[in-house]
Amino acid sequence: MATENPNADGFGEVSRVRGIAFEYLSFGASVFGLVALGVLLVYVAIDAFDLANASPEWLLTYFLTLVVPFIVFCLYSANDRDVTRRALVALGGGLVAVAVLFSAIEALLVPIPRLNWQLAYLFVVAAPVTAYLAYVGSGGRVGAVGFGLLGRLVGGAALGLAVGTLFLVFDSLVWFLAYTLGVLPAVGLYAFGRVRESPRARTAATPVGLVGLTAAVFLRDVIATYPSDLIIYLWTIAVPVAAAGALLVADRRGRVAAAAVGGVPLAAATAGGFLAAGAGLPAPTVLLAIALTGVPTAVYVSRVVDGGEGLAGLGLPLLLAAGAIAGALIVEALGVPAPNPWLDASFLSEAPSRTPSEAGLYPAIVGSVIIIAMVAVLSFALGVGTSVFLEEYTPGTGPLGTLTRILQVNIANLAAVPSVVYGLLGLGLFANLLGLGIGTAVTAALTLSLLILPITIISAQEAIRSVPDDLRRGSDAMGATRWQTTKNVVLPEAMPGILTGTILALGRAIGETAPLIMIGAATTVFRAPDSLFSRFSAMPMQIYTWAGFPQADFRYGVVAAGVITLLIILVGMNGTAILLRNRAERGS
C-alpha cells in the first residue's frame, strides 16, 4: 500500500502568491482614504501656520524646547526601557530615512511643492511618534496626572469662553434675577431636604424654583438698577462653581483645603476680571474662563496631592509653558526668521475682512457656539425622550408594536435624507411659514436639531438597550413604576452612552453647511450676533464664503486657518465623547 501512495513525495504546494497579493491590496485599500486625508491635512496645516516659510532654525528651536521635553516627559511616565529604545530608534532612524528619501524624490522625480524634508520629518515621523508616546505615557500614573491636568485647563478655558459667548445672546439681567430668586432658593431647599431627611422640603424645591423663575421674567423691567455684568457673573457662576468645588473637596480633606480649592480660583478670577476690565478686555469672559478653568483644576490638584501618586505629572503644563516661552526668547534673541501664521489670536478675535491679513473668524465662531448650544439642548431632550419611549414604553407586539416599527423605519429613513433637504424644510417651515426669520440663529438651530435627531435617537437607543434587563426586572419587582425604573436605573446607566452619541452627533451639526445656505444664513457678518433672531454666520459658512474668493491668500491662508479651527473644535468634541465612553466602560 505504502509504495502506491501518490503522496509519498509530499503533498505538493498550492500557490499563495495570488492570496498574498490580495491581502496587501486589501490592506492598501483600507488605508488609502486615511493616507489621502492625512496628506491633505498636512498641507492644510502647513498653510494655516505658514510652515512653508518656517526656517529650519525656527523649527529646530521649538522642536528642542517644546517637543523634546514633552517626549522626555512621556518616556519618564511610561518608564519602559523598551519603549524608550524604540522611540529613539524611530526618531533617529526616521530622520535619516526621511532626509534621504525626500532628497531622492526631489532630485530624481518631481519637486514636492511647499514641503521640505524638515517638515516631512515633522509630520511623518515626529508627530506620529509623539502621539504614540503620549498614548503610552498616559498609561503611567505621572502621564495620566499630567494629561488630566492639561485636559482640565484646556477644557475649562474652552467651557468658560463658550459660556461667555452664550451671554452675548442671552439676557444676563434675567439670568441674574432667575438665579437669585429661583435657582438659589430651590437648590437651597433641596439640599436642606436631603440633609434633614425632609421629603417635604425636597418636594417644595421645584415649585419654589418655578415661582422664582417666573418672578424673574416679570421683574426684569420693573427693577431699575442692576449690578455690573462682572458682579453678576461673579455672583451667579463663579461663586457657585467655587462652592461646588469646595464641597467636593471638603468631604475628604477638611475645611482648609476646601477653602483653598474654592477660594484661590475665585480670587484669581475676580482679580482677572477687574484687571481685564481695566485693560479694556471683555471682563466677564475673562472672569468665566478663569473661574471655570481654575476650580476644576484646583479640585484635580487637591485630589492628586491627596492620592500622593504621580505628583510629577502636575509639572506638565509648566513644562510646556516654559518650553514655549524659552522658544520664543531664543527665536527673538537669535533673530531667527519666524513664520507668520494665518491662524493666530487675531484671526480668532477679529471680524471678517476683504483684506486677507485682517480677516477673522470671531463672529462665525460666536454664531456656531450659539447654534450648537441650542441644538445640544433640543436634540438631547428630544433624542432621550424618543429613545426612552421606543425602548421602555412600547411593547414589541400588538398595534403599539406596529407603531414602534413604523417609528423605527421612519427614523432610519430620516437619517438618510440629504442635509440639503432639511435645509428646504427649515426654509419653508421655520423661516417662512412660522416666521422665525430667514437666516436667524433660531431657524438654524431648529433645522440642525431635526437633522441630527435621528442619529441622536439611534445612538441613545443603543445605549438604553445595553442596560441589562436584570436591573429593570429588579426595579420592577420592587414596585417601581415605569418612570421610576427609567429615571433611577435605566437612564443613569445609559447616560454616558447617550452623551457620547449626542456629542458625536453635535460634531456632525457643527460642520453642516448646506442646510445653513438653504435657510439663508449670512455668508459674512461683521458683528457677532446679539440675539437669537439676529442674522448670523457660522464657521463652515464662513469657510464656504472664503473658499469662493479668488485671491491666493484667502484660498491658501485664511481658509486653511478656518478649516484648522473647525477641525480642532471637532477633534476636541469627539475626543471628549471618546473619553466619556472609555471612562464609562472602565466603570462598569
Place this chain on the structure above:
Amino acid sequence: MTDSTESPDLTRRGGLTRLKEGTYGGLFAACAAITLLTTAAIFVTLLSDAVVFFRSISIVEFLTGTNWSPNPAGGGQAFGIIPLLIGTLTVTITAAFISIPIGTLTAIYLSEYATPNARSILKPLLEILAGIPTVVYGYFALVYVTPALKATLFPEMSTFNALAASIMVGIMTIPMVSSISEDAMSAVPDELRQAGYGLGATKFEVSTGIVVPASISGIASSYILAVSRAIGETMIVVVAMGAQARMPEVQQALFGIPFVNPADVLLQSGMTITVAMVQITGGDLTGGTLPYNSMFALGLALFAVTLVMNVISDIIAQRYREEY
C-alpha cells in the same frame, strides 16, 4: 385567612401618582411623534411649493428639458432637469468607482485578514472619513486636489471640475461601504469558512469565493446607501465643481455612433441637483417666485430618489439578516 392580616390596599393609585406617570409617558410619546411629524413636514413643505411650480412648468418640460437657467440676466427662464441629472450622475458614478472597490476591499480586509488589534484601530479611523465636514472636503478638492491633478495628469482641467469633487465624494463614502459590508461579512457563520478550508481552499479562495457571495445582499445594500449619499452630497460639489449647467457635446464616432467624451464631463465645470438648489438661494428667499418654487421641486426629486434607494437597501439588507 386569619383576621390578624389586614387586607392590603392594592388598588390603583389615584390622582397625582397616575397623573405623573401619564405625563411622563405622554411627553416621551410626544418626542417620538416629532420624528413622524418631521417626515410629514418634509413631505408637505416640498410638495406644496413643488405643486405651485408644476402649475407653471409642466412635469414633462421639467423632466425632459435640456436647459437649466432659473435666473437668467436677459430673460427666458428654463427649468430642464436633464443637465442637472447629467452632473449628478457624473459625480455619483465617478465616486462609486472609488468608494465601491476600495470600500469592499477594506471590508474584506477588516473582516477576514486584519488582527483584532488592527481592526480596533482601523475601524474608528475609517469613521473619521465620514465625520470630516463636507465643506472641508470641498475645499480640499478645490485647493489641493485640482491643482495637483492639473500639474500631473490633466493639464487641460478647469479650476472647477467634476473629477476632483467626485474623488472627494468617493473618499467620503468609503466608510459607508466598508462598515455595512463588513457587518454583513462578519455575520457569515464560521462553519461556512471551515467548510471551505476543509476542502483545501486557500484563505483568498475562502474570502472571495465563499464569504463575499454569502454576504452579497449586505454588500449590495451598502453600495446603494453609499450611492444615495453621493447623490445628496452638496457642499463638496458646490465648492469644487462650480455651477455651470451644461449639456456635454455629443460627438460622432466611426459609423456615426454618437458618444460623449468623458473628459468633456469630468474635467469641466458642471452642476448637480444640489448645486442648483444652493445657487438659487442667492436670490429671493421669502417665497412666491418661480426659482424659489423650483428649489422645492428639485428637493422633492432628490428626496424621492434617496428615499426609494434607502427603502430598497433596507429590504435587501433585511434578507441577509434573515439568512443566518
Place this chain on the structure above:
Amino acid sequence: MSNSTTDDSLITTEVQTDSNDGREAPAAGTAVAARDLDVFYGDEQAIDDVTMEIPEKRVTALIGPSGCGKSTFLRCINRMNDMIEICRVEGDVEFGGKNVYDPDVDPVALRRKIGMVFQKPNPFPKSIRDNVAYGLKIQDFDGDVDQRVEESLKGAALWDEVKDQLDSSGLELSGGQQQRLCIARAIAPDPEVILMDEPTSALDPVAASKIEDLIDDLAEEYTVIIVTHNMQQAARISDRTAVFLTGGELVEYDDTAKIFEDPEEQRVEDYITGKFG
C-alpha cells in the same frame, strides 16, 4: 443522581433536622392562594389548573424539572408575568384575600407588598446604601432611612461585612454578598411575602448555604416562596413543598417531610428519587 437509595435517605435525615426548628406549632393563615390558575404563553400552556394555598410565615418550596412552570407560577404572584407580552393568565391568585388579577389592582402597588429575589444577583450599579434604600425611595418613605438600611442589612446577615463601606458600589461585593444585598433590598420596604427564584443557583456552595440559613431566619417574619431545582435544598429549608411536573401541573403539595418521605404519587417519588426529570 446515580444512586437513588442513598439520596433518598440523605434527604430524609435532613428533613428530620429541619422539623426540629419549632416553627411547626400554630396553624398558620394563608398568605397567597391560587385558584384554578391557568397560564399560557401564546398557545402553549405553562400552568395547568393549579389550586394551592400557601401558608404565611412559612417557607414554601416549588420544585420540579425545568420548564414545569414553577417560575411562571412564582411570577404570577407579583404579576411580573405582565412584562411578557404573549403571557395570558386565567383564574385567581389571591393575596391578602384580594385577587391580584382584578382589574382594579395596580401591579405596581402589588409589587410594593411583595419582595422578589432573582436567580442572578442583580444589585443596581449604586452604592450599597442606595441599593437597600431603593424601595424606600420609590415609595417616598417618610422615616429614618439610615436606620431602616441598617435593619435590613442586619436582617440579610450582611451588616457586619459592609457597615464600613456603605457608600461603595454594590457591584464590588462578592456574588454571595450581592445576593444578600438583593435580599436586604427586598426586605427593606417590609413586604409581606418574599419570592425567591432559584436564589442560590448562581452561587458557590458556601455562599449558597449562607443564603439557606438566612431564608430560615426570614421565615420568622415573612412568608417565603422559593423556586429551586435543588431537591436537597427544598428538603433542608422548606416547611411545605409543591411538586410541579411537565405541562405546569401541580402534582402534589404537602408538608415537606411528607413529600420527601412518603409521597402519594408515584410520579413524584420517581422525580425525587431521580428516576426521571
